[in-house]
Amino acid sequence: MKSKSVAAVLLLGAAACLGASVPFDNDWRFFKGDAEGAQQPKFNDAGWQSVRLPHDWSIAGPFDKENPAGGAGGFLPSGVGWYRKEFTLPKEDAGHRVWIQFDGVMANSDVWINGCLLGHRPNGYVSFAYDMTSCLHFDGRQNVLAVRSDTSRQPASRWYAGAGIYRHVRLLDLNPVHLDPWGIFITTPEVTPARAVVRAQVSIVNQSETCSAAVQLAISDASGCVIQTVKSSPVSVDPGSLELTVKAVVDKPNRWDIDNSALYQATLTLRDGDTILDMQTVPFGIREFHFDPETGFWLNGRNFKIKGVCLHADGSCFGAAVPPGVWERRLRALRELGVNAIRTAHNPPSPEFLDLCDRQGMLVMDEFFDCWTVGKTNFDYHLYFTNWSQTDARDTIRRDRNHPSIILYSVGNEVHDTPKAALARGILEELAAICHTNDPTRPVTQALFRPNVSGDYTNGLADLLDVIGTNYRDTELLAARRARPSRKIIGTEQRQDRATWLACRDHPDHAGQFLWTGVDYLGESRRWPIVAAGSGLLDRCGQPRPAAFQRQSWWSDKPMVFIARRLRAERTESRDPGFTPLDRRQELFSDWTPRDGTPHEETVEVYGNCAGVELLLNGRSLGSRPLPADASPRVWQVPFQPGELVAIGKNNGQPVASHTLRTAGAPAKIVLTTDEKQLAAGWDDLAFVRATVTDANGVPVPGATNLITFAIGGPGVIAAVDSADNSSHEPFQSQERRAFQGDCFAMVRALPKRGKIRVKAAAANLKGASVTIAVPAEKEGLHRAP
Numbered sequence: 087m088k089s090k091s092v093a094a095v096l097l098l099g100a101a102a103c104l105g106a107s108v109p110f111d112n113d114w115r116f117f118k119g120d121a122e123g124a125q126q127p128k129f130n131d132a133g134w135q136s137v138r139l140p141h142d143w144s145i146a147g148p149f150d151k152e153n154p155a156g157g158a159g160g161f162l163p164s165g166v167g168w169y170r171k172e173f174t175l176p177k178e179d180a181g182h183r184v185w186i187q188f189d190g191v192m193a194n195s196d197v198w199i200n201g202c203l204l205g206h207r208p209n210g211y212v213s214f215a216y217d218m219t220s221c222l223h224f225d226g227r228q229n230v231l232a233v234r235s236d237t238s239r240q241p242a243s244r245w246y247a248g249a250g251i252y253r254h255v256r257l258l259d260l261n262p263v264h265l266d267p268w269g270i271f272i273t274t275p276e277v278t279p280a281r282a283v284v285r286a287q288v289s290i291v292n293q294s295e296t297c298s299a300a301v302q303l304a305i306s307d308a309s310g311c312v313i314q315t316v317k318s319s320p321v322s323v324d325p326g327s328l329e330l331t332v333k334a335v336v337d338k339p340n341r342w343d344i345d346n347s348a349l350y351q352a353t354l355t356l357r358d359g360d361t362i363l364d365m366q367t368v369p370f371g372i373r374e375f376h377f378d379p380e381t382g383f384w385l386n387g388r389n390f391k392i393k394g395v396c397l398h399a400d401g402s403c404f405g406a407a408v409p410p411g412v413w414e415r416r417l418r419a420l421r422e423l424g425v426n427a428i429r430t431a432h433n434p435p436s437p438e439f440l441d442l443c444d445r446q447g448m449l450v451m452d453e454f455f456d457c458w459t460v461g462k463t464n465f466d467y468h469l470y471f472t473n474w475s476q477t478d479a480r481d482t483i484r485r486d487r488n489h490p491s492i493i494l495y496s497v498g499n500e501v502h503d504t505p506k507a508a509l510a511r512g513i514l515e516e517l518a519a520i521c522h523t524n525d526p527t528r529p530v531t532q533a534l535f536r537p538n539v540s541g542d543y544t545n546g547l548a549d550l551l552d553v554i555g556t557n558y559r560d561t562e563l564l565a566a567r568r569a570r571p572s573r574k575i576i577g578t579e580q581r582q583d584r585a586t587w588l589a590c591r592d593h594p595d596h597a598g599q600f601l602w603t604g605v606d607y608l609g610e611s612r613r614w615p616i617v618a619a620g621s622g623l624l625d626r627c628g629q630p631r632p633a634a635f636q637r638q639s640w641w642s643d644k645p646m647v648f649i650a651r652r653l654r655a656e657r658t659e660s661r662d663p664g665f666t667p668l669d670r671r672q673e674l675f676s677d678w679t680p681r682d683g684t685p686h687e688e689t690v691e692v693y694g695n696c697a698g699v700e701l702l703l704n705g706r707s708l709g710s711r712p713l714p715a716d717a718s719p720r721v722w723q724v725p726f727q728p729g730e731l732v733a734i735g736k737n738n739g740q741p742v743a744s745h746t747l748r749t750a751g752a753p754a755k756i757v758l759t760t761d762e763k764q765l766a767a768g769w770d771d772l773a774f775v776r777a778t779v780t781d782a783n784g785v786p787v788p789g790a791t792n793l794i795t796f797a798i799g800g801p802g803v804i805a806a807v808d809s810a811d812n813s814s815h816e817p818f819q820s821q822e823r824r825a826f827q828g829d830c831f832a833m834v835r836a837l838p839k840r841g842k843i844r845v846k847a848a849a850a851n852l853k854g855a856s857v858t859i860a861v862p863a864e865k866e867g868l869h870r871a872p
Contacts, residue, residue, distance in 0.1 A: 107267075108257040110186070111139040111769075113171060116250070118143055120166045120234075125198040127230040131170050138769070142192075143167055144237070144249035145405025149617055149815040154240035157611035158463065159247070160618060162405075164237040167250045172228045173257075180224035183260045183293055186231065187215040187267070189253030189436055192406060194236040200229055208470040210237075210247060211399070211433035212478045213485050215258070215267070239465040244456065245398050245619070246609035248406025253436050262294035263323065264364040265356050268484040272352050273527050277374040277386070282339040284314075284372070286332045288354055292323045299323045299363065302355040303332040307340070308348060341386050342371030342490040344426045347447035349490070371444065371490025377529060377553050377574040379567070382597035383493075385449075391590060392449060392598025393641045394427030395420060395623060396579055398607035399435060402618075402626035403806035403818035403833065405608070410438045411772035412833075415761070416628045417446050420604055423623060423634050424641025429578065429600040432456035432499040432533075434482045438770075443491035451531070451578070451600065452486055453496035454479050458513055460502035475513075476520055483524040495521045495528050496578065500535035500557055507545045514550045531555040533578035538562050543569070553597070560589040560596070567595050576600075582623075582633065584717055587640055591717070601637075606812065618812040625810035627831050628774065632674035639693040640717055645742040647694035647735035649701075650674045677788040678731045678747035688726050691719040696735030696742060704729040710736075751781035753790050755853035758845065760834075764860040765802070767838040772805065773859050775832045777847045779825050786828045792849040795822045796832040801861045802843035805835040836861045 115134040123129050149161045175184065186197070186204070193210030196203065200223065204216035223229050237249045258267060269289025276283040286303045302317040314334045321330065332354075340348040349369050356364040375385045383392050401408030417428075427449035430439075434454060443450050455475065461468035479497065486492060497517040503510045514532065521530045529552030534542050537556055542548045543566040555578035556563040567573045577599035580586045590596045606622040618626060623634035630638075635648035653673050680688065692699050692711070699720050700710040704727060711720035724731070728749040735743035757780050762773035779790035798804050806818045811826035823830040834845060840863045848854040 106257075106259040107187075108259065110171070110255040110257045114139055114141070114251075115170045116141065116143065117168045118165065119168075121168050124168045124170065124234070125196075125203075125232040126201050127228070129170070129232075134168075134170070137169075139255055140252050140407035140769075141169075141250050142248040142252040142405035142407040144246075145403070145407070146819055147815075147817055151614045154238075155243075155246075155609075156241055157613065157616070158241045158244050158609055160245075160608040160611065161614060162246060162608070162617075164240050164242075164249060166234065166236045166238055169233040169235075169251055171231045173231070174226055174228060175222060175224045177224050177226070179259060181262065183217060183219050183262055183264070184222055185215050185217050185219075185258040185260065185267075187213070187256050187258055188251065189213045189255070191233065191235050191251050191253075192237060192248045193242065196234045198232040208474055209467065209478050210235075212481055213253075213434075213437070214481060241463040242465040244462055244466075244610055245607055246400050246405070248400065250407075252406040254438075261363050263290070263292045263297055263299065263356070263358070265289070265354060265366050266291050266327065267366070268481070269327075269329075270352075270354055270366060270368050270488070271484075271525070272368055272370040272488050274370075274372045274374070277339065277341065277372055279341075280338060282336045282341075282372045284334045284336055284350075284352070284370075286334075286352055286354060288330050288332070288356075290323055290328045290330060290356065292325050292327070294325070296322060296324050297358050300357050301330050301332055302357065303334055304353040304355070305334055305336060306351040306353065308350070310351075336372065339372040342373040342444075342447070343386055344447040344449065347445050348372075349444060368488050369441075369444065370488050373490055375493055377576075377597055379572050379574050379595060381594050383576075391596075392427045392576065392600075393424055394429055394449070394451070394598060394600035395425050395604025396429045396431040396600050396602050397604045398431055398609075399433065400608045402606075402608065403808040408436070408439075409772055409835075410442060410770045412628075413439055413442050414446075415772075415774060416605055416624060417442060417448055419624055419628050419630060421446065421448070422642070423630060423638040424643075425604065425623075427451065427493075427598065427600065428604070429453060429496070431579070431603070434486070437485065440486060440489045440491060444489050448491055449493050450489070450491045451494040451496050452482070452492050453499060453533075454482055454517075455497065455501070456499050458498060458501045458503045459509070462502065476516060479517055479520050480524055483521060487525040487528070492528060494531050494553060494576075495525070496531050496533060496555065497521065499533040499579075501532075502535070504535065504537075504540040504542055504547060507541065507547060511545070511547050511550065514547060518550055518552075529553045529574075531576065531578065533557045537566070549573070560586055560599075564589065564593055564596065582621075582637065588717060591640075606810070615813050615815065617815065620812050626812070627808055627810050627829075629810065629829070632676045635676075636691075636693040636719060639695045639719075642695065645694075645696055645735055645737065647692060647696060647699055647733045647743045647745050648676070649731060649733050649745050649747050650676050650691050650693070651678075651680070652689045652691055675788065676747065677750070677786070678729075679750040679788050680726060681789065682726075683728065686726050688724045690722045690724045690731070692722070692733045693719050694733070694735045694743065696737055698736045698739075700734045700736065702732045702734070703727060748783075748785045750785040750787045751783070753779050753787045753792060753852060754782040755780055755784075756794065756847045756849060756855045757784060758847050758855040758857040760845075760857055760859065762859055764862055765834070765836040765843065767801070767836040767861060769835070771836065773834040773843075775834055775845050775847075775857060777825065777830050777832070777855075779828045779849075779852065788828050790825050790828040792852060793822055793824050794830050795848050797821065797846045797848070798832075798834065798843065799846075800843040801837040801839035801841045802834050802845075802859070803837065804832050804845075806833045807831065808833065834859065
């Protein structure tokens with residue numbers, strides 16, 4: 087089966103004399119394993135699998151204790167994978183420059199066009215592009231693009247990283263004189279409520295003869311209305327590259343903020359007289375932020391704490407090839423808990439992830455490396471750092487620097503080079519210089535590792551950072567600021583305990599913190615059969631854990647109250663149905679259905695930000711508690727009785743929030759729910775359909791482990807199934823999943839046909855259920871097309 091031609095699309099670009107970015111995700115062929123000679127155009131790939139990108143082949147499994155990646159990689163497979171795609175180009179494009187751009191290939195990728203090697207890239211997280219022009223056919227003959235990825239040398243990461251072409255690919259059809267795709271840099275050097283100066287720095291690339299060129303900047307607001315247009319004077323552009331700067335003023339700007347994610351668009355048009363040579367449109371935000379040594383973080387004149395979480399890049403059942411719909415749901419849940427910032431631990435994220443953060447008003451620490459020259463696993467990035475780190479950092483900054491969500495660049499996480507102070511200082515000086523050269527508007531930080539042990543605060547290393555970041559040692563970080571009051575500080579990775587929060591809350595100079603972690607992630611397991619790390623505020627399916635609501639009580643301004651049972655250690659393993667012996671860290675449960683139904687006492691914690699909370703058992707008040715100044719939970723020792731436990735939060739004596747737990751009976755039925763009432767066709771959007779096992783009255787049964795079978799009708803498919811069970815080895819590509827603590831999920835994707843998707847769920851001895859999702863002819867897209 088041959089790939090479809092993109093000739094018609096490229097001809098449109100040629101006719102308009104504009105540079106075209108063509109999505110290049112469809113109609114690839116894939117082979118798991120090595121294939122000698124697969125880079126050659128005449129290689130026979132007829133037996134290969136047809137796939138659509140993004141594609142992470144490792145997530146299909148199987149889980150196996152003997153897989154070389156081990157627990158670090160979630161016991162999932164690794165190895166060599168090949169991809170091939172055929173396409174034709176029209177003769178009208180023969181004078182153009184044609185590039186191929188990859189958002190990420192995991193890992194050690196080699197790319198060929200028509201048998202010509204374009205390049206090699208070890209880092210699986212960085213985006214890169216190659217000019218294919220000299221090796222292309224423009225006469226109707228097939229062009230063959232081949233990609234080899236190699237993750238066979240393991241362990242190569244401390245967490246699950248995926249395998250293959252797991253992010254988007256696009257073809258760039260450019261005129262010989264064009265705007266460098268990552269050479270546009272939009273900044274707002276002056277911002278007040280009354281006016282903002284918008285500065286567009288553009289890099290012009292001339293791969294032809296000397297010509298005259300001018301750049302026009304058109305600024306559009308969120309409605310698409312052009313509000314300002316300016317044009318540079320024509321300049322002579324010799325072969326090579328040239329930078330131009332254009333400035334415009336926006337009156338009464340709608341400033342981007344965490345609660346007002348206003349975006350503008352800058353359209354840059356490159357002209358030679360009346361001829362349009364290139365045009366690119368870049369979203370951007372108008373905002374001013376800075377860090378202050380005494381008062382921490384400021385955004386648009388407001389001082390507040392950065393309340394962040396660290397996130398790894400996988401999407402659980404989707405592996406490393408994560409649809410934006412997964413991240414959109416996760417970010418929305420984190421926002422509800424009061425989270426306002428993300429640290430991309432410990433590598434550059436996908437472009438669409440940053441797009442979502444821009445649109446949701448989420449601040450971002452964009453992190454580049456988990457190690458420098460000293461490795462943490464045998465085959466990780468330390469093998470390539472010396473030769474590649476400066477290129478990878480530069481390319482990442484140039485790709486990401488127009489996102490208003492980014493407020494920090496982190497050039498390393500707990501790097502083990504710091505005991506050699508001279509070596510570490512030299513590396514950090516180079517990386518900081520790359521950041522400042524390519525983006526002087528963002529401060530540089532680093533997640534320091536045991537800085538008092540290696541002397542980072544006293545040997546000059548920490549003071550090479552614009553903002554000093556430290557993991558887990560807030561007391562030391564605060565002391566380092568007191569020792570040198572001009573220092574700006576932030577907690578780059580923190581525990582979720584109360585003392586750590588108070589160290590941030592009660593010190594104005596502490597800019598904020600990033601918790602480990604926001605969401606459970608695959609890998610970083612210390613023993614089989616655990617395949618994922620359970621440190622998240624959210625589980626892998628995006629559901630908040632009980633402890634997440636304590637965080638919400640500290641971080642959210644929205645009135646809330648939440649009940650949890652804390653188990654005593656001696657009862658944890660044997661007496662509670664929701665407890666998994668393989669994860670002994672779980673102590674909190676939000677249910678009123680303990681396995682022990684006989685008279686006993688339960689420790690009940692109530693989290694809330696209300697001035698007072700009253701607890702009632704079966705309508706009888708158990709008393710009220712005021713809001714503790716030290717952020718501790720309100721605790722009751724409650725004699726267990728089946729029935730209903732209710733917490734009522736009050737401000738000024740008036741009820742403003744409540745939470746209810748009910749005792750469940752025997753499993754009787756399945757309840758299906760989804761937040762998506764309609765679904766756009768395509769790879770980006772998903773509906774998470776949640777199957778909950780309940781009793782006859784609809785009360786969730788927390789210990790239920792029934793095997794749920796899903797079926798689907800209409801214009802949709804079940805893309806994957808999942809649960810929060812970090813010890814499950816069930817395949818994700820399936821129609822069934824065993825409930826864990828009463829729940830499991832089917833992730834549904836719509837097909838390009840109008841209609842209604844009907845999802846059904848069934849299980850032995852349970853009443854089944856169904857839910858309907860509409861697929862309209864068109865739905866306003868939530869995600870930017872690749």
